[in-house]
Amino acid sequence: MTAAGLIFANTHDKNIAEMTRLRTMASVPFGGRYRLIDFALSNMVNSDITKVGVITHYNYQSLLDHIGNGKDWDLARRSGGIKILPPYITMFDTTTPGVNRSRMDALKGALNFINRCSEDYIVMSDCDIICNIDLKAVLEAHEKSGADLTFVTTVIDAGTLSVQGTVPVVEVDASGRVTDFAEMHPTEGKVTISTNIMVATRTYLQSVVQEATSHGYTSFFKDVIARSLESANYRAYAYDGVFAKIGSMEGYFACSMALLDEEARKGIWGVPNRPILTKVRNSAPTKYCGDAKIVNSVVADGCVIEGTVENSILFRGVKVGKGTVVKNSILMQDTYTGENVTLNCVITDKNVMIKDGRVLSGCETMPFYIGKNGAI
């Protein structure tokens, strides 16, 4: 059983437009030292998938910078390794307006990559989800069931879901077969959704994409999946581990703060033999000096903390000045806070500077966001 990976880097970008203005969903910083793609990539690498294509079509500078040659995920390989798949535009067709408008467009663009794979299965993943999943088990279940496509599903509480737009809600019968698939926005109760982690039999995926090209289909879910529920064999693999889906700024804030919960941290970072890998930055250990007071927080390396930090996530290289109080906030890489600053429910993007004495506050449902390189 062999498998290659395929990651959709830009899908869902518009859900957190503020943060993806200058980057892909895949390169949105998360959890102190990661980018969202790290979870999808690590899940694949930890399941011995050593050939991964990353489909992207705009804003991908930060993504390329993050991934480099893939060595931090052990994907700098002679055979396989990581391949970035930008849109395929020929010199005769440079004005195509619909480059990667949809997942199907993205798959069409990646068909060369897929065709060159000799692996039996293709594992697909989006970058708006956070989980630590054993894909080997999914692949085994897929192979055993003889499915064309297996959706990794999970049960969510619709009441707490914060997603702009829709989520893929699935219905599964007792045998594990997917009987219905609908893009919708559930508002209450427990619902089973697809995580958008999918395993496809390679030959099936190839035939579907080729057929979509010939028929001019544009939607993978509406034109292919929904129409073939009976003729094809779609299965569900129920995943019940820690799972988060980022679908809005509020959701980003909530998913980040969930890391302060021990069970969530264990489920993401504490799984034996399945580390979450990321780009190495070579930061020194974090320094706590002066009157630093810090409780209930996730802190990456390279920080210098001289003030008070509570219930917060601090990325690498954050400076918290003397007399400064940071509460319920997310400070991304190299955020600098001067002295006597007060922050509550604030998200600072990379390299933000907050001058002495500033008082900023948002609230849980509407965190105050300061864009990259902002000074306030």
Next chain:
Amino acid sequence: MFKKKECVAMLLAGGQGSRLYALTTKTAKPAVPFGGKYRIIDFPLSNCVNSGIDTVGVLTQYQPLVLNEYIGNGLPWDLDRAWGGVKILPPYQGQKRADWYKGTANAIYQNMEFVNRYDAEYVLILSGDHIYKMDYDKMLAYHKQKGADCTIAVLAVPMEEASRFGIMSTNSDGSIYKFSEKPKNPDSNLASMGIYIFNRKKLNDYLIADENTPGSSNDFGKNIIPNMLAAGEKMFAYPFEGYWKDVGTISSLWEANMDLLGENPELNLGDESWRIYARHQALAPQFVGKDAVIENCNITEGCEIYGTVRNCVVGAGVKIEKGAVVTDSVLMGDAVIGEGAVVSYAIIDTGVTIGKGAVIGEDKATAKGIAVIGEDVTVEDGARVEAGAMIPEV
């Protein structure tokens, strides 16, 4: 692929580090963890790459397994090069001889072929037991400017401590006229840092001569340097200013770690213009719990702090449970300090488990020494380890 290298570094990493006792039973001294996420050898290796030296031979002999794995292909230091890079040089069997390294000079002698392969003009000799940041390129420029055969980096030490070092007496132009190993009545305070640059051909001649001298200790400090001086070779002292510490003893290792603490530490590892690289483990950010108290500490990724930590350097993946109090200590990594345990003035090696309520060492003000717990040792719940005690791994 052949490309001439101007300068090749040879890093002496074979020493046992016997004065570090429990910390070096399984590990060569250069691989001893330092500063939370580093190992001692990260300093000379990072200095090399930051100085533009991309070919480094690491001479290993004693307990090399951890060190070999740590260095690997040199990727963390950007020393995974198509030509050159970092290479491990263990003793090997030659056509005529098969010897352990008999001394520092003999180790280089046995590997001169490595230097010759790159047709290097200069050879930089380093050791793996010092913590410092130094631009070797400046030293090389000095060496060339002086037209020296050998340049030795020196550090001005307080006169009263000079008798603990190898002391260089120099003329006003920096040339060395006398070298005395641990002199009783020093006439200079310029201490050798164990960092040498040689012209390759000159070094080769002296190594061969030394090898053919019966009874020689085959040592740079004892034989090669005095021999060159006696023969009137051009030898210069390169004055270094900045932080430098030999971490060959338990107390100096502890002190050097403590020198990293505070707002303006003596040794700043956060300086992005002179990074110290290390092999990283993929660990989560540290988590600080609701009741944690952290005062004046450096804490590394992967840690979980629920108790109290004061004046400590805490390495990666350490868990300090609720109610535990750790003070004035160095925790090298992957240790668990159990609930209510009290650790004072101690060095805790990697993989150690301190049981609930155990007491390690005593307050620094009254303790007669640093308590040391060796790699992978488990201290039972409620046990007592005296100040200054040394618990080696089993």
